[in-house]
Amino acid sequence: MAGFFGFFNYAKPGPGVDVNAPPKKAYFRFWELYWRKFSRFIALNMIVFAFLLPIITLLFLMYMGWSFSLLERAGEIPGLIAEAEQHEGMASIFGALQSILLEAASMLPPLVSFLLLAASAVFYGPVMCGMTYILRNFSREEHAWLSDFFVRMKSNFRQGAILGLLELLALGTLFFNILTPVPEDGIGFLNASMPLIRYISIFLVILVLFARNYIYAMAVTFDIKTRSIIKNGFAFAFVGLFRNFGVLLCALALIFAMLAIPFADIVLLPFFFFTFTGFLSTFATFPLIYKYMVLPQTKESDGTEPDGAEQDAV
DSSP states (O other), X not given: OOTTTTTTOTTSOOOOOOTTSOOOOHHHHHHXXXXXXXXXXXXHHHHHHHHTHHHHHHHHHHHHHHHHHHHHHHTOHHHXXXXXXXXXXXXXXXXXXXXXXXXXXXXXXXXXXXXXXXXXXXXXXXXXXXXXXXXHHHHTTOOOOTTHHHHHHHHTHHHHHHXXXXXXXXXXXXXXXXXXXXXXXXXXXXHHHHHHHHHHHHHHHHHHHHHHHHHHHHHHHOOOOHHHHHHHHHHHHHHTHHHHHHHHHHHHHHHHXXXXXXXXXXXXXIIIIHHHHHHHHHXXXXXXXXXXXXXXXXXXXXXXXXXXXXXXXX
């Protein structure tokens, strides 16, 4: 049987592309490419979700703990529990997937949970490299097999692991600064500096999220040092400011939907979130990498502009 009712049949011929057709606007081209590769996006998202499951579970645990602390201060815990009992469980409040993952995590021995989390953190960067390679090719209308995900994971494992661990460390530290409440009996200077630290941390979180749009794409496109990738990533964070804000707002909208709509997370996260936001990021930001890095390098090597120069996506 070729796929599930033909849904995952990658050998099935498509309608083809008219090479003489005029270029489409970026918005329409994005959705045309997305729907053309829709089943592959779902399959790739499921693979990425499986690798990142321990990290996702930890984030859900931290979110639930943070939410309970806020509600406890506001004196709304009894009302929350009553609402959960009325709607048959915490899944109606925090989401079905969150409840399932937290219940499963509670059954694992602490050592096993730690080892799974450590492995997921190490694989995070290589997974992002593998996914970005496929999404980059799709955005440029170039071919890529799902098996290329594992090939790129392996070839970019060392550099990807370093980039991923640095990202997780940076975001973890910054979010800790943002979410840590000011102690009521703390030192006066510390209490006075906490708001400033929080605002600086918010700015840095946004900057890191902007830079990551380019970091993994450069890692799978160029053979350059990790330090240069990070430096260029932060430079592109400012160069592509409006693109980066658009990508971030779309990602935040999906995250808000998963947290606000009780059963949205069990559909969006395993099947759509990573590849949709990743494809949007690559589609919007890779043209800058092409313009400022690929094209000058190509001209320098052969003195000519390559055929089919990348169109600006935004």
